Amino acid sequence: MTVYRFLLSGKWVGAFALCVAFSILCLFLANWQMERKEEVDYRNQLIADNFNASPVNLSEHEGAFDTFDEQLKWQPITLRGEYVSDEQVLARNRPYHGVNGFEVLVPFVTVQGEAVLISRGWVPAGFGDALAPEQEVDAPPAGEVTIVARYHNSEMDTGRGAPEGQIASIYLPDLAKMTGVPVGEAAYGLLVSEDPAVPSTPIVKEAPEQDTGPNLSYSMQWYAFAILIYVVYAWSARQKVRNDELDAQLAAELEKYYGQFYDEEGNYVGEEDEDIIIRKMQMVDDMPSHLKSIMRPAPARSKKRRTDEDEEDAYLDSLGI
Known part of the structure; x- marks a missing residue:
């Protein structure tokens, strides 16, 4: 093994140190990709477990819209109360199946006195005017209503502006100020059904795609490089x-x-x-x-x-x- 004595020279020791540093970096990136994969798996599992689950009553999860509960995401929740239809807001730039549109947001006050923002669904943007819906959005049912809505977390504030009556992001603190209704600032509801129903309602979106993504393959590549x-x-x-x-x-x-x-x-x-x-x-x-x-x-x-x-x-x- 004397022929390999050169490995103890400064040049080769330095090269080995660079190899160690490179492999540590690769392991860091591989673990980061694995964490991303675990997040995606967790998200997919929540969708699989909660999206089509039986609705639970709001009384079983009091304050859930003020403090977000990750385990409840996509879970249908039954609420009874009245829409504040005069404070309807449109969330702009919401593509669905390749078509740009809006989400129709309306505050809802439950019989318990808790205010919740409800997204009643999606409507396409106008063909000639992308700043407005294709057709006028019908008002929600008047009077006391029983609705089922899926639990969802508030979005981040993008800082972007929007025309009057519209909003760029479903950032609940801004919506509470905009509507004057103190809706919960941690979560809102995605409408599943209304009783009584109205003849025309926005489109209820399908379940999100449960795509596993490329994170696992990326992680394996980084491990291989290491x-x-x-x-x-x-x-x-x-x-x-x-x-x-x-x-x-x-x-x-x-x-x-x-x-x-x-x-x-x-x-x-x-x-x-x-x-x-x-x-x-x-x-x-x-x-x-x-x-x-x-x-x-x-x-x-x-x-x-x-x-x-x-x-x-x-x-x-x-x-x-």
Whole structure:
């Protein structure tokens, strides 16, 4: 193993340190992707468990719209009360099945006195005027209503403006100020059904797609890179040993070749001009490394079965052709 002593040199120790740093970075990125995958899996599991679950009563989860409960996301909740239809707001730039549109938002006050924002569904934007719905949105049912709505968290504030009566983000604190109704600021409801129903209602969106995403494959790639960097390091070290062996073999062959021009006492005995021989030796010494590599002896090739072409060439050689 003395041929690998060069691994203790500063250059190779530094290269190994870089490999370690690179592998640690790869492991960090792989774990980050795995965390992203776990988040997606958790989201998909919530959709699978809650989206089509039986509705629960709001009384079982008092204050849920003031403090968001992650475990309840997508869970249908039954509420009884009245819409504040005069405070209807449209959330703009809401694409659905490739069509831009709006979500219709209306405050709802339950019989318990709790105010909740309800998204009654989606309506497409006008063909000639994307700033307004395609047609006028019908008012929600008047009087006391029993509704079922899926529990959903508030969106982030984008800071973007919107025309009057519209909002860029379902950021509940802003909606509470805009409507003057103190709706819960942590969560709102996505309408499933109303009783009594009205003839025309916005479109209730389907369940979100449960896409697993590419995070698992990305994570596996980063884990592979963390290992491959050491494979590359080991291969580079093996190549250096191999090249050193070939260089030593080349040096021995050159020494043998040029040694024939001198006797044991160092006197020149060749027939060619000694200056030419000396210049040839100097040329080898002065060669850059990439040219010296060309002079390295070719590695021994493993024997293989002779092909038909080899047999034909051998036959022609035997005939002197």
